[in-house]
Amino acid sequence: MSTRWYQEKKREHYYKQAKQQGYRARSAYKLKQIHSKYHIFKKGDTVIDLGAAPGGWSQVAQELIGPTGMIIGVDLEPMAPLDNVVFIQGDMTTEQTKEQLTEAMKGTQADVILSDMSPDITGNYTMDQARSVWLCLQAFEVAQHLLKSQGHFICKLFEGEDKKDILNPLQQSFYIVKQFSPQASRKSSSETYLIAKGYKG
Numbered sequence: 001m002s003t004r005w006y007q008e009k010k011r012e013h014y015y016k017q018a019k020q021q022g023y024r025a026r027s028a029y030k031l032k033q034i035h036s037k038y039h040i041f042k043k044g045d046t047v048i049d050l051g052a053a054p055g056g057w058s059q060v061a062q063e064l065i066g067p068t069g070m071i072i073g074v075d076l077e078p079m080a081p082l083d084n085v086v087f088i089q090g091d092m093t094t095e096q097t098k099e100q101l102t103e104a105m106k107g108t109q110a111d112v113i114l115s116d117m118s119p120d121i122t123g124n125y126t127m128d129q130a131r132s133v134w135l136c137l138q139a140f141e142v143a144q145h146l147l148k149s150q151g152h153f154i155c156k157l158f159e160g161e162d163k164k165d166i167l168n169p170l171q172q173s174f175y176i177v178k179q180f181s182p183q184a185s186r187k188s189s190s191e192t193y194l195i196a197k198g199y200k201g
Contacts, residue, residue, distance in 0.1 A: 024080075025056030027116060029184035030193070032060055037180065038195050040112055040152050044068040048101070048110045048146065050092050050139050051117030051156075053079040061114070072104050092117065093138050102146065109148040115139035115155040118191075129160035129190070136166040136194070144173075149201035159190045170196045 017029070035041055041064035049058050052073030061071055062084055071085045074097060079087050086104055090097030117139065119131035136155040143153045153174065157166065170177045175198030185191055 023056050023059055024054040026184065028056035028060050030182040031057045031114070033182040033184055034154060034180060034193060034195065035060070035064060038178070038197065040154065041065050042111070045111035046108060047071045048113045048142065049073040050113070050115040050142065051075055052087065053077040055079050055082055055085070057114055057116055058082055058085050061112070072101065074101060092142070093135070098142065101142065105146055110146050110151060111148055112152045113139065113143045113147050118156060126160070129158040130162050132156070132158040133162040133166050140166065140169065143199065147199050149199055151199045153196040153199065155194050156191055157194065159192055166194065170194060173200055174198055175200065
């Protein structure tokens, strides 16, 4: 059985499962697997979802925080409405969108900040990897302003030599920092997730 065949079957499995269970993207299972291992969410949490479209992660967060929680999603692309989700269409790397997000928080802080943001793939891996780390740093900047003490932060990045540029500040700022590759990620993918728990504030 070829590795490629297995990868295709797995992709197909999560894609079909997402369709059957009403999730907007198979990436929903990545967040489910992260939560299952690291217990990120609790009922009533306030969650910021960066790179939210088409909404798969917001759907999973919605289930886990319940109707008393709140989600604010941000993405460059439009996203169809979801109950209990405030959506901002904008570029998270600009000051204007960061200000919109701060205003939407209405003086409160988030329990969890998620970033599934991904760069436009150029085919130049060194550039793509560096860009993915830069997006993580942008998300971490949001966390420094809007994450509660003891809150949690998750970001996607591509493996590579620049990883230390985000790993080091996270290790200084959180009590626990782990790296995790969900089963729902493609085996051929270089993406991984940094799970940072217990923000020191």
